Amino acid sequence: MDKQQIGLKLALDTLGVPLQLESFDDRLILQKTICLIQAAGIHLGYSFNWYLRGPYSSQLTNDAFKVQHDVNSGMDESVGWNLDPGSISKIENLKTLLISNEDKSTHARKVELLASLKYLIDRRDISCHQSLEEIRSYLLGFHKDYSTQEISKSLTQLKQYGFTA
Amino acid sequence: MGSQHSLSVPHVIVDSIHGDIHLSDLEMKVIDTASFQRLRYLKQLGMGHVTYPNATHTRFAHSIGVLGIMARVTDLARDTLELSSEDVQDLRLAGLLHDIGHYPYSHLMEHIDNIKLTEEFIESSESNKTLIASSQKYFDHEIVGEAIVTSQEDLVGAIGGEERATKIAKLFRREESAHSQLSKLIHSSLDMDRLDYLLRDAQAAGVPYGKIDLNYLLNNFHVSNKGVLGVKLKALTAVEQFLYARFFMHKAVYYHKTTFALEEICRQLLRRLKDNKFEGLPRDGNEVIELVKSKELNLFNDSFVDRIIEKAVQGEDDLIKSLASCLRERKPPKLLKEVSVYEQIGTEYHAGSAFKKDCRNRIQSLAENNEVDVRRIIFCETKQLKLEQRAGMLSEKEARSLEDSEREEIVKVFKSEAEEPVSIMNIDHSILNVSSNYFYQSFRLYYVPNFNESNTNELVNNMKEEVSGWE
Numbered sequence: 001m002d003k004q005q006i007g008l009k010l011a012l013d014t015l016g017v018p019l020q021l022e023s024f025d026d027r028l029i030l031q032k033t034i035c036l037i038q039a040a041g042i043h044l045g046y047s048f049n050w051y052l053r054g055p056y057s058s059q060l061t062n063d064a065f066k067v068q069h070d071v072n073s074g075m076d077e078s079v080g081w082n083l084d085p086g087s088i089s090k091i092e093n094l095k096t097l098l099i100s101n102e103d104k105s106t107h108a109r110k111v112e113l114l115a116s117l118k119y120l121i122d123r124r125d126i127s128c129h130q131s132l133e134e135i136r137s138y139l140l141g142f143h144k145d146y147s148t149q150e151i152s153k154s155l156t157q158l159k160q161y162g163f164t165a
Numbered sequence: 166m167g168s169q170h171s172l173s174v175p176h177v178i179v180d181s182i183h184g185d186i187h188l189s190d191l192e193m194k195v196i197d198t199a200s201f202q203r204l205r206y207l208k209q210l211g212m213g214h215v216t217y218p219n220a221t222h223t224r225f226a227h228s229i230g231v232l233g234i235m236a237r238v239t240d241l242a243r244d245t246l247e248l249s250s251e252d253v254q255d256l257r258l259a260g261l262l263h264d265i266g267h268y269p270y271s272h273l274m275e276h277i278d279n280i281k282l283t284e285e286f287i288e289s290s291e292s293n294k295t296l297i298a299s300s301q302k303y304f305d306h307e308i309v310g311e312a313i314v315t316s317q318e319d320l321v322g323a324i325g326g327e328e329r330a331t332k333i334a335k336l337f338r339r340e341e342s343a344h345s346q347l348s349k350l351i352h353s354s355l356d357m358d359r360l361d362y363l364l365r366d367a368q369a370a371g372v373p374y375g376k377i378d379l380n381y382l383l384n385n386f387h388v389s390n391k392g393v394l395g396v397k398l399k400a401l402t403a404v405e406q407f408l409y410a411r412f413f414m415h416k417a418v419y420y421h422k423t424t425f426a427l428e429e430i431c432r433q434l435l436r437r438l439k440d441n442k443f444e445g446l447p448r449d450g451n452e453v454i455e456l457v458k459s460k461e462l463n464l465f466n467d468s469f470v471d472r473i474i475e476k477a478v479q480g481e482d483d484l485i486k487s488l489a490s491c492l493r494e495r496k497p498p499k500l501l502k503e504v505s506v507y508e509q510i511g512t513e514y515h516a517g518s519a520f521k522k523d524c525r526n527r528i529q530s531l532a533e534n535n536e537v538d539v540r541r542i543i544f545c546e547t548k549q550l551k552l553e554q555r556a557g558m559l560s561e562k563e564a565r566s567l568e569d570s571e572r573e574e575i576v577k578v579f580k581s582e583a584e585e586p587v588s589i590m591n592i593d594h595s596i597l598n599v600s601s602n603y604f605y606q607s608f609r610l611y612y613v614p615n616f617n618e619s620n621t622n623e624l625v626n627n628m629k630e631e632v633s634g635w636e
Contacts, residue, residue, distance in 0.1 A: 002279040007296050043450075045278060045302040050340045073513035075522065080294055087298040 001070055001077040005063045007044045009071070009078040011037055014091045015098060019068050025108040030064055031056055032108075032115035033098050039118050039163055040094055042087045050123075052142070054116035097161050113146055113154045118163050128155060128164055171250045172257075174236075178229055182364050186233040191254060191325070192261060196229070198319035199463055201265065204228055206466035210366060211271030212431065215495050216424045217370035224264050230361035235260030237383050238357065238394070245388040258324065259336035260357055265320075266310025266457070268303075269470040273431050278302040280436045283540050288525045301450035307338045309457055316458045355382065355396065355407070355576060363410050366418060374413035378403045387579050387586075395577035395586030404576055404589060405596050408552045416605065420547045426497045426611055429545045431470070434477060434488040445473060484540055487613050498543065498611035499625045502632045505607045510551070517608045521546065523635040524610055535628055541613040542628075549604040553590065553597055 001009070011034070012019055020026040035048050035055045046063075048055035070076060083091075097114075100107040116139070120126045126135050132148035139146055158164045174187035188196070195201055204225035213220040239253045248256075268274040285294055311334040314320055315327060324330045360379060367375025385400035396404050418424075439446050447453045456465060477489035491498060506517040524544045532539035553576065577586035589597050612628060614621045 003281055003285075003296060004279045007298055010296060011298070042298045043301050044298060047305045047308055049338050069511075069513070073518070075518060077525075080288075081296050082293050084295055084297045084299050 001067060001075075004045045004059075005067050005070075006078045006081050007083070008034070008060070008063055009067050009076070010081060010083045011042060011044055011087075011091060013078070014083055014088055015095060017099060019064060019071070021064055021068055023104070025104045027061065027064075028053060028108045029104070029111055031060060032111035034060055035115040036098065036111070036118065036163070037091060037094065039115075039122070040090050040161070042083075042090055048119065050119065054112050054142075054144070055119040094161065097157060110154070113144075113150060114158065116144065117151070117154055118158055121158075121164060128159075172253050180226065180230055180233060182230055182361065182368065183233045186229055187236070188232070189254065189257070191323070192232065192257065194323040195258065195261060195320065198317075198323050200313060200317040200320045201225075201228075201262075203463055203466055204264065204267070206468065207267050207269060207271070208467055209271065209362065210369070210418070211273055211424075212427045213366075213370065213418060213421075213424050215427055215497075216421050217372070217418065219371060220366070220369045220418075222365060222369045224267055227361055227365055228261055228264050230365060231263060231357050232257055232261040234357045234360050234379075234383070238386060241383075241386050242388045242392075242394070245390070246392050255329075255333060255336060258333045262310065262314055262320075262333060263337040263358065264306070264310070265313050266306040266308065268306060268309070269465065269467045270428075270431065272306075273428055274435060274470070275303055275306055277432055277436045277439060280432045282433065282436060283528065283543055286525060286544055287528050287539070300448075303447070303453055304450045309453060310334065311338060312454050313457050313462065317462060355386070355394070355404070359411060360407075363407070363414055367410075367414060370418050372414075372417055374417050375410050377407045377410050382407065387582055389579070389585045391585060393577060393586055395579050397579050397582065398592070401578060401589075401592060401595060404578065408576070408597065412550060412552055412605070415547075415550050420550070420607060422500060422503065422607075422609065423497050425545070425547065426500070426609070427492060427495070429543060429611070430488050430491045430498060430613065431474075433543060434474070434485065434492070435470070437485060437488070438473065438477060443473070443477075445476070483615060483617075484538060484613075487541070487615055490616055491613060496614075498613045499621075501542075501610040501612055501625070501628050502635075503607060503609045505605070507603055507605050510602055510604055517546070517606055520608050520610075520635070524608075527635060528610075531628060531631060534631065535624055537612070537624065538615075541615070543611045543613065545609055545611070547607045549606045551601065551604045553601040 009019070015033070015037070017033070019030070021030070032054065034044060034046060034057070038044055038046060038048075046057040046060045048057045050056075067078075082088075098111070100110070102110070117126070117135075120138070121128060126138055132151050135151050136146060136148055139151075155164070172189055174189050176188040176190070176193050178186045178188060180186050202225070205223050207224040208214065208220075209222050209224055209227050210217075210220045235257050239248060239256050242248065243253065246252075314324070314334045315330045321327055321330045324333060360377070360382070363375040363377055364379060367373065381400055381403045382396065385397040385403070386394060387397050388394050435446065439448070442448060447456055456462065474489045474492050477485050478493055480486055480489075490496065502520070504517050504520040506515045508515045508517075521544070528542050528544065529539055532542055576589040578589050578592055579586045580592070589595055590601065592598075610632060612625055614625075618624065
């Protein structure tokens with residue numbers, strides 16, 4: 001594993017979520033979770049671009065499969081490594097947002113919206129000060145159909161967890 | 166290369182690969198900027214010239230080559246995607262500027278944060294190692310490119326303003342938030358980038374492995390009604406040959422053991438210097454962005470690293486001096502052992518993974534037995550090289566289950582031009598169905614000599630013998 005892959009494994013271990021890649025929802029949740037972790041200031045080194053389902057990193061998909069394979073083969077090189085304390089603390093603070101007892105598809109929908117809004121706000125494609133209808137309309141342009149209630153809730157959460165001012 | 170019917174392209178650059186490439190006034194303005202001219206001083210193949218002396222071609226030539234290919238593809242796609250002249254111009258500019266953010270020596274600097282030093286690689290019963298995730302890693306070159314294109318005044322001015330510059334950047338970053346049909350062209354299965362560099366790199370290196378039938382491929386590109394780019398079935402052999410060419414170029418040129426060794430030395434050197442906050446080397450990704458947005462951008466070329474190497478040679482630290490001397494004097498480290506494998510995807514245990522495990526467990530004792538600094542023994546591995554670059558260790562069956570956004574690298578073929586293209590893996594008679602289930606990878610162990618030592622040959626022979634005895 002290179003250090004980026006080790007960082008990925010450590011971040012997921014700290015968050016307390018297993019690395020699951022079997023279904024599309026599993027992979028989507030991973031993508032958006034890491035996107036949000038990085039947005040919180042834990043720099044794992046993944047570049048995200050905007051694709052059909054929001055921010056996506058192809059390198060992250062590759063690394064996730066590699067890490068899973070290495071762990072399953074008994075070659076987990078993250079053993080003996082820890083994240084720095086500051087990053088651990090930040091991830092701990094995100095647990096209530098990023099860990100869920102909801103069913104997978106509900107959780108996937110939620111994190112997709114959170115990560116997408118954060119990404120678009122950072123790129124100034126949308127603003128927190130726009131109306132919910134405007135934001136909803138913008139997202140519909142990407143075939144993302146979210147209610148204004150869902151959008152409002154996500155914006156509140158982004159603010160609450162320090163992603164936006 | 167023909168001219169666009171509605172885009173005026175009065176200028177011509179003669180290219181050694183594609184012949185005449187016709188350029189618009191706007192493209193010439195962009196090329197004439199100092200920010201673009203910087204690409205003349207970035208070698209396309211990083212340190213490839215140490216093995217192939219003629220491989221000194223530049224990112225500048227490659228960027229113009231990609232524009233040339235993009236011009237042909239936009240010609241083809243114009244009607245199906247209803248592209249306006251502005252759309253065509255934007256795509257051509259995206260092709261021209263796709264590498265504007267490259268670091269010195271190709272990908273060497275870009276990924277130094279991922280490098281594991283020997284002391285981080287080896288198994289140790291001592292205290293835990295800390296991975297610092299609180300500082301911003303060096304960004305990848307596409308993000309750096311976006312910063313350059315949207316902030317360097319000469320480029321913004323030449324492109325026609327910040328808004329258009331931002332749009333171009335989104336295109337070369339393959340963002341879907343740009344015009345969705347346009348980004349499908351950049352996001353295509355047969356990468357414009359690869360189509361140029363395989364031919365260019367092979368010609369410069371003087372090897373035959375990168376020869377692809379570019380004309381036949383381009384003449385058989387087709388765009389579906391949904392804007393998906395693929396290749397007609399009759400060009401299947403040309404596609405297969407393209408994928409094999411990429412595979413063999415990696416094996417013979419990009420992963421050549423001498424070039425790879427020196428590049429690894431350079432990565433190790435830069436990583437150690439960065440950790441020691443070496444003056445002149447950006448400390449994190451934010452400093453890289455600051456640098457490329459400033460007037461210092463024009464100095465951020467291969468000479469930037471050459472100057473660092475020269476300073477490092479003059480330094481106090483023996484290891485740093487040795488690493489830097491290897492590079493300055495073109496003295497590659499000594500190869501102690503190489504294990505190459507060609508295995509089925511999903512194979513957990515093979516000779517390479519066994520060798521890697523041995524290295525992790527035994528490098529410390531190897532160093533002690535031979536009384537050398539353990540940090541001079543460097544393990545490295547190439548990436549897994551597969552014919553079809555699908556995600557991770559997926560089998561062919563699993564790869565077929567990926568969503569579109571997850572399989573951008575999978576080549577698409579039109580079984581019938583009236584239908585949407587399918588993955589090449591769905592073509593039963595394609596050779597890819599057999600060979601794409603395997604990967605090639607090489608694992609290498611090197612020793613970096615101390616140029617003060619008088620017994621290097623003896624040391625190396627002893628270490629080789631010891632390592633050859635590892636199971």
